[in-house]
Amino acid sequence: xxxxxxxxxxxxxxxxxxxxxxxxxxxxxxxxxxxxxxxxxxxxxxxxxxxxxxxxxxxxxxxxxxxxxxxxxxxxxxxxxxxxxxxxxxxxxxxxxxxxxxxxxxxxxxxxxxxxxxxxxxxxxxxxxxxxxxxxxxxxxxxxxxxxxxxxxxxxxxxxxxxxxxxxxxxxxxxxxxxxxxxxxxxxxxxxxxxxxxxxxxxxxxxxxxxxxxxxxxxxxxxxxxxxxxxxxxxxxxxxxxxxxxxxxxxxxxxxxxxxxxxxxxxxxxxxxxxxxxxxxxxxxxxxxxxxxxxxxxxxxxxxxxxxxxxxxxxxxxxxxxxxxxxxxxxxxx
Amino acid sequence: xxxxxxxxxxxxxxxxxxxxxxxxxxxxxxxxxxxxxxxxxxxxxxxxxxxxxxxxxxxxxxxxxxxxxxxxxxxxxxxxxxxxxxxxxxxxxxxxxxxxxxxxxxxxxxxxxxxxxxxxxxxxxxxxxxxxxxxxxxxxxxxxxxxxxxxxxxxxxxxxxxxxxxxxxxxxxxxxxxxxxxxxxxxxxxxxxxxxxxxxxxxxxxxxxxxxxxxxxxxxxxxxxxxxxxxxxxxxxxxxxxxxxxxxxxxxxxxxxxxxxxxxxxxxxxxxxxxxxxxxxxxxxxxxxxxxxxxxxxxxxxxxxxxxxxxxxxxxxxxxxxxxxxxxxxxxxx
Numbered sequence: 001x002x003x004x005x006x007x008x009x010x011x012x013x014x015x016x017x018x019x020x021x022x023x024x025x026x027x028x029x030x031x032x033x034x035x036x037x038x039x040x041x042x043x044x045x046x047x048x049x050x051x052x053x054x055x056x057x058x059x060x061x062x063x064x065x066x067x068x069x070x071x072x073x074x075x076x077x078x079x080x081x082x083x084x085x086x087x088x089x090x091x092x093x094x095x096x097x098x099x100x101x102x103x104x105x106x107x108x109x110x111x112x113x114x115x116x117x118x119x120x121x122x123x124x125x126x127x128x129x130x131x132x133x134x135x136x137x138x139x140x141x142x143x144x145x146x147x148x149x150x151x152x153x154x155x156x157x158x159x160x161x162x163x164x165x166x167x168x169x170x171x172x173x174x175x176x177x178x179x180x181x182x183x184x185x186x187x188x189x190x191x192x193x194x195x196x197x198x199x200x201x202x203x204x205x206x207x208x209x210x211x212x213x214x215x216x217x218x219x220x221x222x223x224x225x226x227x228x229x230x231x232x233x234x235x236x237x238x239x240x241x242x243x244x245x246x247x248x249x250x251x252x253x254x255x256x257x258x259x260x261x262x263x264x265x266x267x268x269x270x271x272x273x274x275x276x277x278x279x280x281x282x283x284x285x286x287x288x289x290x291x292x293x294x295x296x297x298x299x300x301x302x303x304x305x306x307x308x309x310x311x312x313x314x315x316x317x318x319x320x321x322x323x324x325x326x327x328x329x330x331x332x333x334x
Numbered sequence: 335x336x337x338x339x340x341x342x343x344x345x346x347x348x349x350x351x352x353x354x355x356x357x358x359x360x361x362x363x364x365x366x367x368x369x370x371x372x373x374x375x376x377x378x379x380x381x382x383x384x385x386x387x388x389x390x391x392x393x394x395x396x397x398x399x400x401x402x403x404x405x406x407x408x409x410x411x412x413x414x415x416x417x418x419x420x421x422x423x424x425x426x427x428x429x430x431x432x433x434x435x436x437x438x439x440x441x442x443x444x445x446x447x448x449x450x451x452x453x454x455x456x457x458x459x460x461x462x463x464x465x466x467x468x469x470x471x472x473x474x475x476x477x478x479x480x481x482x483x484x485x486x487x488x489x490x491x492x493x494x495x496x497x498x499x500x501x502x503x504x505x506x507x508x509x510x511x512x513x514x515x516x517x518x519x520x521x522x523x524x525x526x527x528x529x530x531x532x533x534x535x536x537x538x539x540x541x542x543x544x545x546x547x548x549x550x551x552x553x554x555x556x557x558x559x560x561x562x563x564x565x566x567x568x569x570x571x572x573x574x575x576x577x578x579x580x581x582x583x584x585x586x587x588x589x590x591x592x593x594x595x596x597x598x599x600x601x602x603x604x605x606x607x608x609x610x611x612x613x614x615x616x617x618x619x620x621x622x623x624x625x626x627x628x629x630x631x632x633x634x635x636x637x638x639x640x641x642x643x644x645x646x647x648x649x650x651x652x653x654x655x656x657x658x659x660x661x662x663x664x665x666x667x668x
Contacts, residue, residue: 037661044655052652133657140655186557192522219553223520282649282656289660294628297668315616318386321378321474322616323467326623327371334631 003028003043010145011050015115022118022145029137030123044137050144052278054086055265058164060154060190061174066200067153068107070174070248075111075151077254083149084116086142088135090154090164091122118142129292132163136285139167156187165193166281169274170264172196175216177209177245191216192223194241196260202245203252209245216243239267303332337377344479345384349449356452356479363471364457378471384478386612388420389599392498394488394524395508400534401487404508404582406442409451409485411588417483418450420476422469424488424498425456452476463626466497470619473501490521499527500615503608504598506530509550511543511579525550526557528575530594536579537586543579550577573601637666 001009001024009021029040061067075085087108111117123134139150152168154160165171173186173194191197197216202209225241242260246253268274298304311329314320320328335343335358343355363374395401409419421442445451457468473484486502488494499505507520507528525531531550536543559575576594580587602608632638645663648654654662 041655041658041661044658048652048655137655137657188526188558189523191557215552215556218549219556222549222553223525224522279650282652283646286646286649286656286659289657290632290663291625291629293660293664294632294667295625297664298624298628312617312620315620316613318382318616321375321382321471322619323471323623324375324378326620326627327375329624330627330631333628 003039003046006043007046010047010141018145019118022141023120025141026120026134026138029141030134040137044140047140047144051140052143054139054143054148054150055261056139056168056170057149057151057261058154058161058168058171059151059174060156060161060164060171061200062156062176065174065176066248067155067174070198070200070246070254071151071153072108072111073248073251073254074257075108075117076114077258078149079114079116084118084147085111086118086120086139086147086150087111088120088138088142088150088152089122090128090131090135090152090160092128092131092160118145118147128159128163129288132160132167133285133289135163136167156190161187161190161193166284169268169277170195170261172198174198174200175212176200177202177205177212191219192225194220194225195239195264196241196257197243198257199243199245200248203247203250213243213245237267237271239264239273298329298333301333304329307332337373337380340377341380344381344475352479353452356475357454359475360454360468360472363475364468374471378474381474381478385474386477388473388477388482388484389595390473390502390504391483391485391595392488392495392502392505393485393508394490394495394498394505395534396490396510399508399510400582401489401508402441404532404534404580404588405485405487406445407582407585407588408591409442409445410448411592412483413448413450418452418481419445420452420454420473420481420484421445422454422472422476422484422486423456424462424465424469424486424494426462426465426494452479452481462493462497463622466494466501467619467623469497470501490524495521495524495527500618503602503611504529504595506532508532508534509546510534511536511539511546525553526559528554528559529573529598530575530591531577532591533577533579534582537581537584547577547579571601571605573598573607632663632667635667638663641666 001021006021006025006028009017010025013021025043028036028043031037031040059067059071071087075087078085108119112119120138123131126134135152139152142150152164154164161171161173171193173190173196175186175197177199197220199209199212199216220241220243244253244256244260246257248254265274268277299308307329311320311325315322315325335355340355340359340362343351344359347355359377362370362377365371365374393401393405405421409421412419442453446453454472457465460468469486473486476484484502486498488498495505495507505527507524507530509520509531511533531554533543533546533550554575554577578587578590578594580591582588599608602611633642641663645654645659649656649659
């Protein structure tokens, strides 16, 4: 299909035609062939005016925390209220091991067959940067097709949370309600990305869930992420990450969750943070791809390629200062 | 002075000659003139075999936490025990505002005049990357001159903590002992860098200091940085960030602090983490300078320069996908 035909199918196709066009478009965008890439760029640029209206929601948590159950419950809840939901995954494990921690769409049995839902598993090859780029582009396809809620799901592996937080409006971290000292450690750097922390399976041990909530709230405050409500400088025009409890399996708390998301969207739209975040993400995405492209050209340069291993060895052996090594290699590149 | 004369002065000069050679060498390394840079590279490479034996200690904390008082007390304590101490600062505020939050060496009156101490204020111009590079190089000069403890001090501005943590063996975060909810928030991302958290001015309110210690320890555990001693998987061969109290002004706790530093060095040397950290830092430093150099060349390319603002505007306006924009600009660069 030509980019023009794909565009037409995505924007104006009936349910079945649109779904097929979306799948084909995303596959085209995942391709690394130069001619596909050129067609993909043409398609993306044409799709762009029809994107940006969806709420982009990132959801992360360790395996077993109940992400799939929760996303299915949330997705069905939203569809009931007239929304169209897309679920994309970023799973770096699938490209490293060939197997995927998150598995495929069959995990969400009811949501995956729903006409108003679109579920796409993680691209199965490429570096995290490449996978993230493909997911960002897939998100634009879903938005152009009229999905007004896009959920990007990831598992706590590598730097995938940072990637997901960098492409969504709101980043949700799911936790289990183990008590006190048993509270599972949160991966380095992830807590600070969270706009909302959800303690799932709160029904299993309500007391533990309450303690977990208090402990996480206290840590958020220490990390400067959660305002102290007793202080006058607690600014209600700014969003402070919240901690809530729910039980996805019992379907309890999904409405409270969505109320928080709605409040987040209102606060961050009112204070201008949401459009600012998207502009910052667009700029960062462009520079991330430029940096990756520059580094690729650098590594591929014949003289650099010949010298890089040896220079790196000298640096690691303490025979060459790193700054001098960098200047020598850059001189070869010039 | 030629690089050869500077080298001679640094390695074998008497006290006054050596001090003058160190100052001239660091000034040479701070210069951006191409001929100075070439001489600087020659000097650095010659110094390198004489470096790496010092303990590199990073210390950070907000203004008013008592860094200078503590570093002076620690420096004099170490000199008493036969060490030679160098203190370098990274203060991004000095290059932005022209004034410096950390001030200059006169803050440490007794240490700065001591023959066995060498204190050098922050380079007063350049980006954080440039300032960090100059400080890294100054550190090598101090080590070659025989200073076996190098302290890099920074104030909590911008990304300077990350820079300091990235060039030292151990990163210490200083905190004030305010109680509970009043505990001053720690800047995003900084807690995770800390190998040791020091609660200074513990004498002002011992109860508050004790509560602060408990709260920070609990947060470190939640963030996965501090092992749970009740669990069998608490690995004593790995370092877990500790929290200690002291009073720098009263000179109390400096010996306990040094005992923790010594234990850190032993644990991290025993398990191979210290040499691994240094190799990782050397590699990261080289690539950081390569990345900066590539980006500089990219921005300076005539066609990129002509197009960059317009392309960025299109991306921010949502008219051009960031990935497409990156490819277009990279094509101009080729």
